[in-house]
Amino acid sequence: MQESIVIKNLRKTYRMSKKQRQIEGTDNLVKVAVDGISFTTYKGEIFGLLGPNGAGKTTTLRCVATLIKPDSGEIFVEGINVKDEVDIKKRIAFLTNELKLEKMFTPNYLFDYFSSFYGIDSETAKKRKKFLFEKFGIDRFAEVKIGELSSGMQQKTSLAISLVNDPDVIIFDEPTNGLDVITAKTVTDFLLDLRNQGKSIIISTHIMNLVEKICDRVGFILNGKLVHTDSVRNVLETNPGKDIEDVFFDIYNEVNHEKH
Amino acid sequence: MRNIKGIFKKEIDKVFKFPRTIFTTLLLPGFIIFIVYFAIGQAVGSSLKKVQEHESIIYLIEAPQSFYDAAEVARNIPEFGKFTFQEKNLNDLDALKDEIKEGKADAVVVFDADFDNKISGNQKPQVRIYYDESFNNSSVALNRIQTILEIQKDDYLRDMEIDPNIFAYVGESVYEEDRSDGTFLAMILPILILSFIFSSAMGIGTDAIAGEKERGTLAKLLLLPIARNDIIIGKILSTTVLTILSALSSFLGIIASLPFLKTLFAMDGGTMEISYSAGDVLLLLGILVLLAALASTLLLLASTIARTVKEASAFATPLFIAVMVLPMMTMFSDKSSVSRGVYLIPIYNFIIVLKDLLSFNLDIVNYLLTAGSSLVVITALVLVLVKLFKSEKILYTQ
Numbered sequence: 001m002q003e004s005i006v007i008k009n010l011r012k013t014y015r016m017s018k019k020q021r022q023i024e025g026t027d028n029l030v031k032v033a034v035d036g037i038s039f040t041t042y043k044g045e046i047f048g049l050l051g052p053n054g055a056g057k058t059t060t061l062r063c064v065a066t067l068i069k070p071d072s073g074e075i076f077v078e079g080i081n082v083k084d085e086v087d088i089k090k091r092i093a094f095l096t097n098e099l100k101l102e103k104m105f106t107p108n109y110l111f112d113y114f115s116s117f118y119g120i121d122s123e124t125a126k127k128r129k130k131f132l133f134e135k136f137g138i139d140r141f142a143e144v145k146i147g148e149l150s151s152g153m154q155q156k157t158s159l160a161i162s163l164v165n166d167p168d169v170i171i172f173d174e175p176t177n178g179l180d181v182i183t184a185k186t187v188t189d190f191l192l193d194l195r196n197q198g199k200s201i202i203i204s205t206h207i208m209n210l211v212e213k214i215c216d217r218v219g220f221i222l223n224g225k226l227v228h229t230d231s232v233r234n235v236l237e238t239n240p241g242k243d244i245e246d247v248f249f250d251i252y253n254e255v256n257h258e259k260h
Numbered sequence: 261m262r263n264i265k266g267i268f269k270k271e272i273d274k275v276f277k278f279p280r281t282i283f284t285t286l287l288l289p290g291f292i293i294f295i296v297y298f299a300i301g302q303a304v305g306s307s308l309k310k311v312q313e314h315e316s317i318i319y320l321i322e323a324p325q326s327f328y329d330a331a332e333v334a335r336n337i338p339e340f341g342k343f344t345f346q347e348k349n350l351n352d353l354d355a356l357k358d359e360i361k362e363g364k365a366d367a368v369v370v371f372d373a374d375f376d377n378k379i380s381g382n383q384k385p386q387v388r389i390y391y392d393e394s395f396n397n398s399s400v401a402l403n404r405i406q407t408i409l410e411i412q413k414d415d416y417l418r419d420m421e422i423d424p425n426i427f428a429y430v431g432e433s434v435y436e437e438d439r440s441d442g443t444f445l446a447m448i449l450p451i452l453i454l455s456f457i458f459s460s461a462m463g464i465g466t467d468a469i470a471g472e473k474e475r476g477t478l479a480k481l482l483l484l485p486i487a488r489n490d491i492i493i494g495k496i497l498s499t500t501v502l503t504i505l506s507a508l509s510s511f512l513g514i515i516a517s518l519p520f521l522k523t524l525f526a527m528d529g530g531t532m533e534i535s536y537s538a539g540d541v542l543l544l545l546g547i548l549v550l551l552a553a554l555a556s557t558l559l560l561l562a563s564t565i566a567r568t569v570k571e572a573s574a575f576a577t578p579l580f581i582a583v584m585v586l587p588m589m590t591m592f593s594d595k596s597s598v599s600r601g602v603y604l605i606p607i608y609n610f611i612i613v614l615k616d617l618l619s620f621n622l623d624i625v626n627y628l629l630t631a632g633s634s635l636v637v638i639t640a641l642v643l644v645l646v647k648l649f650k651s652e653k654i655l656y657t658q
Contacts, residue, residue: 015653067482068652089485099483100476102270104278116266117484158480165485 001042003079004169004200005064010037010073012059033059035224036073041202041217043168046195048215048232049204050248056224057204058096061173064202065094077169090118093162096173097155103147107138107157110146111164118165125164132160136186152183159187170194172203176210188214208245212236220248222255263486267494268501271468275502285464285506289456290513297514308396315342316401319359319368321350324375330412334404343404353390357434360392366401367391379417379426387429402431450614451584452514453507453548454607457555458583460506465499465559466572474568478655492560492649496642499556504549543617543627550634551610557641564648586611603629606637 012034021027034056041047049057062068064075066085075082082088101110111133115125133139136156141149146157155178163170175191176184192214195201205211211218212232219229228251232244239247275281320327323345334340348356348368356368372378372385379385389405392398406429413424472478481491559576566572586608603609609630616622648654 065483067479086485086487089483094483096479098476099480101480102274102475102477104274109273109277113266113270114480114484117263117486161480162483 001044003040004043004077005041005047005202006074006076007040007060007064008038008074010034010060010063010075011071012056012063012068013071032224034063034070037221037224037226038073039219039226039229041200043200044195044198045216046191046201046203046214048211048218049202049221050206050208050211050218050244051204051221052206055221057206057221058173059224060221061094061171061202061204065089065092065171067094090165091167092169092171093165093167094171094173095159095162095175097158097178098173099158099162101146101154101158101161104145106143106145107133107149107160108142110157111161114161115164120165128164128166132163135190136160151178152180155179155183156186159190168199170199170201172201174205175203176205176207208243208248212244218244220251222252227251227255263484263490264494264497266486267481267491268498271495271498272501285460285502286509288509289460289506290509290511290516292513294513294516311396311400312339312341314397314400315344316367316397316404317365318343318345318401318405319348319356319365320345320371321348321353321368322371322373322375323347323369324371326376326379326412326416327369327371327408330408330415333411333415334408340407341400341404343401357390360390360398360434363392363395363397366395366398367405369405375427379422380420382422382426385427387427389429389431390434391431392435393433406431449618450611452510453551453614454583454586454611456507456510457503457548457551458559458580460510461499461503461552461555461559462573462576462580464502464506465556466563466566466569466576468495468499468560469563470566470569470572471563473566473655482655488649489646492645493642496553496556496560496645499560500549500553503552503556507548507552540617540620540622543622544614546631547610547613547617547627550631550638553638554606554610554634554641557638557645560645561641561648564645564654583607600626600629604633606634609633 011032013030013032016024016026016029016031020031021029024031037056037060039047049060051057059068063070064077064082066082066088070082077088078091080087080091105113108129111129112125115128120128130139133142136159138153138157138160141153141157146154149157170191172191175187179187188210191201191203195214195216203210203215215232217229217231218235220227230238235244235247236242239250242250275285328345331343331345335343346365350370353368353370356365359365360368368390370388370390372387375385387409389402391402409429413427417424417426469478472481482488484491558579559572562575562579563569563572566575602612603626613622613627613630616626
C-alpha cells in the first residue's frame with residue numbers, strides 16, 4: 001500500500017497558565033500533549049486515533065493540518081514535509097465540528113469564496129459544487145444564509161466546503177460529534193465512499209463503535225503516547241469475544257497499572 | 261497578491277452585500293452627523309435671530325452731529341436693527357468699559373473732541389469703539405457702529421468734498437482673556453475627523469479577528485492554502501478601506517450640514533468662504549488615509565490579542581479616550597509653540613497637521629515628518645500583527 005501520512009517521533013507541549021495548573025493540580029509549567037508519537041497511514045484506508053479526551057488526538061491532527069507546529073519530530077503528507085504549509089494545505093481537508101462558517105453568507109457564496117484560493121478553474125469548481133451540494137442535500141438551500149440553516153445542514157455545508165479542493169488526505173477530528181443520527185450517517189457513509197476512491201482518511205474519536213464500523217486500522221492513544229496500532233480486524237481476531245471497547249479498556253488498565 | 265485580494269473581497273462583501281450593513285456602516289454615520297449639525301445650525305440660527313433683534317445700547321462720547329445724521333440714515337435701512345444712544349462723559353470711560361464687560365451696555369464710541377471742526381480743518385480726527393467680543397450682542401453693536409461710520413464718511417464727507425479717509429476708527433475689545441487665532445473650522449474639524457475614523461475603525465477592526473475567533477470561523481481561514489501574512493494584510497487593507505469609507509460618510513454629513521452651520525461660523529467672526537485648493541484637499545486625503553491605516557492597525561492589534569469582540573473593545577477603549585482627549589488639548593494651542601519634534605509623535609502629529617492644514621498654516625516639512633513617522637509606526641504595527649498572527653497562543657485562545 002502507498003504511504004500517505006508519515007509521523008515520526010512527534011512531540012508537542014503547551015505552556016500552562018496558572019489557572020490551568022490549578023485545574024490540572026500540577027506545578028509543571030508545561031503540559032506534554034503529544035509525547036513521541038510515530039505512525040503511518042496509507043491511501044485507501046481509514047485510520048482511527050482512539051483515545052479519551054485530552055489524550056493528544058486533536059493535537060496530533062492539528063499538527064498534521066499545519067494549524068500548529070510540532071516541538072520536535074517530523075510529519076510528511078504525500079511525501080511533503082508539513083513545514084511547507086501552503087503545499088500541504090492544498091492537498092488536505094481538515095474537518096472538525098468546531099469549524100464554523102460566517103452566518104451572513106450563503107453556501108453558494110462561501111463555496112465559491114473558498115474554491116477561489118485553490119486555483120481551481122470555474123468549470124471544475126462548478127461541477128464539484130454541484131456534486132457536493134447534491135451529495136449532502138444542500139442544493140435546495142444554496143442561497144439560504146448559513147445562519148438560517150439547521151445545525152445539521154450547517155455542518156454538512158462546512159463539510160462540503162472543506163472538500164472544495166478534492167483533497168487526497170482527509171483529516172477529521174471527531175467526525176460525528178454533535179451531529180444528529182441522520183447527519184452522522186451521511187458523514188460516515190461519505191467517508192467510506194472517499195476511502196473507496198483511494199483517499200487517505202484519518203479520524204480521531206472517543207466513540208469506540210465508530211472505529212469498529214468504519215476504520216481499517218486503529219491507533220490507541222493514551223496520555224500523549226501511541227500505545228498500540230493494528231488493523232481493526234486483527235484487534236478483533238486476536239481478542240475473541242471482545243469488541244474494540246473491551247480491548248481499549250484492557251490496554252487502558254494495562255498502561256495505568258504500569259504507570260502506578 | 262491574488263490571495264490578499266481574496267481575503268480583502270470577503271471582508272468588503274461583509275458590508276456591501278447586505279443593505280443593513282451598508283446602512284449602519286456607510287450611511288448612518290453621515291446621516292447622524294447631518295442631523296446633529298442640522299439641529300446645531302437651527303439652534304444657533306435661532307439664537308442669532310435673538311441677537312439681531314436685540315436693541316443695541318451704545319454710549320457716545322463727544323459724538324458730532326454728522327454721526328447722528330448718519331445714524332438716522334442707517335435707522336431707515338431695512339433689517340439694520342435697533343439701537344439707542346446715550347451720551348456720556350470721557351471721564352467715566354473706565355466705568356463705561358466695565359458696564360460693557362458686565363453686559364449692561366453693548367459698546368462705547370469715543371470721538372475726538374470737536375470732531376466735525378477738525379475734519380473741516382483737515383486735522384484727521386480719530387474714533388475709538390470699545391466692545392466685548394465675548395458677547396454676541398456687543399459684536400453686533402460693533403457691526404452697526406461701523407456701518408454708521410461708513411455712512412458718515414460716504415454721505416457727510418463726500419457732500420463737503422472732503423477725502424472720506426480723513427478719519428479712521430479702531431475697534432478695541434475690552435475682553436481680557438487670551439483667545440486662539442485659529443479658525444473655528446481648524447479647531448473643531450481635527451476632533452471630528454479623529455472621532456469619525458477611530459469610531460469607524462473600532463466597529464470594523466474589533467470584529468475582523470476577535471469576531472472570527474468568537475464565531476469559530478478563523479480556523480477555516482487559517483486552513484486556506486495561503487500564507488498567513490496574506491490573511492492579515494488582506495484584513496488590514498479591508499479594515500482601512502471600510503474605515504475610510506465610513507469616515508467619508510461622516511465627512512459628507514458635515515458638508516451637507518454646512519449650510520445650516522453658516523450662522524455658527526459667522527458668529528465666530530469666521531467666514532463661510534472656505535476655499536481650500538486641490539492641493540490642500542489631496543494633502544487632507546493623504547492624512548485621512550494614513551490616519552485610517554493607523555487606526556485600523558491599532559484596532560486590529562487589540563482584535564488579535566483579544567479572545568472576544570467585547571474584550572477587543574475593552575482593550576481599544578483607552579486608545580479611543582486618548583484619541584478624543586488629545587485634539588481638545590490642542591484646540592487653543594498656538595502654532596508657534598509647536599516644535600518639529602512634535603510632528604513625530606503618533607496620532608498627536610495628525611491633530612497638529614490637520615489643524616495647520618485647515619487654518620492654511622501648513623509647513624510641508626512638518627507634513628512629511630508626520631507622514632513619514634506614521635508610515636514607520638504603521639509598518640512596525642503590521643510586522644507585530646504578522647508575528648502575532650503566527651502565534652498559536654494568540655490564535656487559539658478560544
